[in-house]
Amino acid sequence: MSQTLSPIAPDLWTDEPSPRLIGGRLPSGRIVFPMPTGDAAIDVDVYPLSRTGKLWSWTRQDFKPKEPYTGPEAFEPYLLGYVELPNEVIVETRIVDAKLEDLKLGMAMEFVVAPFNDHQSTFAFRPETSS
Amino acid sequence: MRDVYIIGAGIHPFGRTDGRSGREQGVFAVRQAMADAGLGWDEVECAYGGSAAAGNADIMVNELGLTGLPFINVSNGCATGGSALASARNAIAAGEFDVALAVGFDKHPRGAFNAKPADWGLPDWYGETGMMLTTQFFALKIQRYMQLHGISRETLGRVAEKAFRNGEKTEHAWRRSQVDLETILNSPMVNDPLTKYMFCAPAEGAVALILASEKKVKELGADAVKIASVAVRTRPPGSFEVFSPCVDIGDGGKPTKLASDAAFNLAGIGPEDIDVAQLQDTESGAEIMHMAENGFCKDGEQEQWLREGRTEINGHLPVNTDGGCLACGEPIGASGLRQVYENTVQLRGRGGARQVPNNPKTAYSHVYGAPGLSGVAILER
Numbered sequence: 001m002s003q004t005l006s007p008i009a010p011d012l013w014t015d016e017p018s019p020r021l022i023g024g025r026l027p028s029g030r031i032v033f034p035m036p037t038g039d040a041a042i043d044v045d046v047y048p049l050s051r052t053g054k055l056w057s058w059t060r061q062d063f064k065p066k067e068p069y070t071g072p073e074a075f076e077p078y079l080l081g082y083v084e085l086p087n088e089v090i091v092e093t094r095i096v097d098a099k100l101e102d103l104k105l106g107m108a109m110e111f112v113v114a115p116f117n118d119h120q121s122t123f124a125f126r127p128e129t130s131s
Numbered sequence: 132m133r134d135v136y137i138i139g140a141g142i143h144p145f146g147r148t149d150g151r152s153g154r155e156q157g158v159f160a161v162r163q164a165m166a167d168a169g170l171g172w173d174e175v176e177c178a179y180g181g182s183a184a185a186g187n188a189d190i191m192v193n194e195l196g197l198t199g200l201p202f203i204n205v206s207n208g209c210a211t212g213g214s215a216l217a218s219a220r221n222a223i224a225a226g227e228f229d230v231a232l233a234v235g236f237d238k239h240p241r242g243a244f245n246a247k248p249a250d251w252g253l254p255d256w257y258g259e260t261g262m263m264l265t266t267q268f269f270a271l272k273i274q275r276y277m278q279l280h281g282i283s284r285e286t287l288g289r290v291a292e293k294a295f296r297n298g299e300k301t302e303h304a305w306r307r308s309q310v311d312l313e314t315i316l317n318s319p320m321v322n323d324p325l326t327k328y329m330f331c332a333p334a335e336g337a338v339a340l341i342l343a344s345e346k347k348v349k350e351l352g353a354d355a356v357k358i359a360s361v362a363v364r365t366r367p368p369g370s371f372e373v374f375s376p377c378v379d380i381g382d383g384g385k386p387t388k389l390a391s392d393a394a395f396n397l398a399g400i401g402p403e404d405i406d407v408a409q410l411q412d413t414e415s416g417a418e419i420m421h422m423a424e425n426g427f428c429k430d431g432e433q434e435q436w437l438r439e440g441r442t443e444i445n446g447h448l449p450v451n452t453d454g455g456c457l458a459c460g461e462p463i464g465a466s467g468l469r470q471v472y473e474n475t476v477q478l479r480g481r482g483g484a485r486q487v488p489n490n491p492k493t494a495y496s497h498v499y500g501a502p503g504l505s506g507v508a509i510l511e512r
Contacts, residue, residue, distance in 0.1 A: 057271045068247065080262055090380060105279075
């Protein structure tokens with residue numbers, strides 16, 4: 001895919017060779033995603049999240065969502081789910097490089113930045129390829 | 132606190148009614164409820180009501196009459212009806228009024244709900260990337276539940292099959308013909324594991340309930356049903372709710388459990404004492420999970436319950452006797468009150484073809500909605 005895709009939103013993941021989602025750690029120790037903004041960010045520490053986790057649940061989106069969805073004009077069903085990042089938090093995410101029938105509860109998943117539409121990228125997880 | 136009773140119940144048929152606004156459907160339901168209670172608008176002392184997408188309730192006074200009564204607009208999402216009921220009940224229980232109205236109505240465009248992220252305190256990308264759909268949440272919740280508790284796709288289908296079977300017998304239902312299990316299971320997938328026939332659709336409709344004090348019940352000689360308890364609760368820490376970009380690790384609490392426990396405590400009875408229940412069935416999986424969250428069975432037992440027909444109208448615990456959201460559709464502001472309407476019908480023995488046998492004495496209703504709240508009402512005869 002093209003190198004010119006821009007992130008769907010700023011500060012969702014880190015700018016490093018192996019990017020990570022950016023969460024926040026509250027004074028209570030609770031970790032949340034995404035990092036809160038505005039007044040809600042007061043006293044919250046920026047907390048890059050684990051690149052790997054386990055599949056918590058999943059589904060496939062089989063109809064084209066109404067606005068504010070900004071995916072490709074030609075709709076293709078897509079996978080999404082929740083991935084549990086060990087001792088951190090469970091995040092909702094796109095799932096790529098997999099078919100519905102491949103997905104199993106608890107399977108190992110890894111973070112990846114994936115193309116979203118013809119000009120933007122978004123975050124996703126995929127089944128872990130290397131152990 | 133004084134006891135409070137339902138003395139009048141009205142409903143505008145659910146589904147699609149072209150040419151009649153949501154509020155007009157509300158007025159229709161109010162007039163029916165007043166006729167049922169045998170009183171006029173000038174005898175209604177206060178009112179609570181609202182809709183999610185069909186405007187303010189209080190301007191109904193233009194059609195119903197300018198009696199000067201206080202009319203509070205309720206805007207509480209899926210709990211609009213439940214909150215209106217709780218408020219109307221409290222106004223009478225506190226002793227300020229003897230007759231109160233609770234009304235909910237709605238009229239939604241066709242197709243799935245599309246929420247605006249900012250309205251829910253969420254960033255735009257969450258909606259733009261196609262992860263902010265209510266249908267996805269329900270699929271994600273039941274998918275995990277099925278894996279953990281051994282619920283089959285066939286059981287999801289049986290819930291919908293029952294809903295349409297009950298809807299066929301219900302005058303106010305939208306879907307009034309049966310659909311067989313094969314058709315349900317093989318209908319187009321919406322969000323795996325949930326197919327088209329396993330989901331309710333946004334719709335239109337209205338419900339009105341007239342509440343009264345015991346004094347008023349005696350004065351009118353009304354056919355009354357007692358409100359044993361009402362409880363509305365928002366989500367506790369760690370719960371998994373609709374529109375959640377993240378969830379805390381570990382099994383958190385559930386708003387349904389909180390509301391259910393509170394309602395049972397207030398009523399002084401338990402799940403085993405309930406004769407008929409209306410449980411939020413936005414889709415098949417929700418009814419299954421809500422059977423356990425409300426304390427009627429253990430996680431996983433639903434597989435056997437559905438196979439044995441234990442939630443049929445003539446079963447051990449009839450659930451969603453009017454076909455629920457699956458057969459009636461979901462006008463958000465009216466949906467919770469529809470459940471209470473149906474329970475009132477059942478306890479009065481007016482259910483006709485869908486009447487639960489052996490004179491049910493206790494009835495339970497449960498509504499769930501975004502962003503993580505539940506309302507429970509228990510009625511007694």
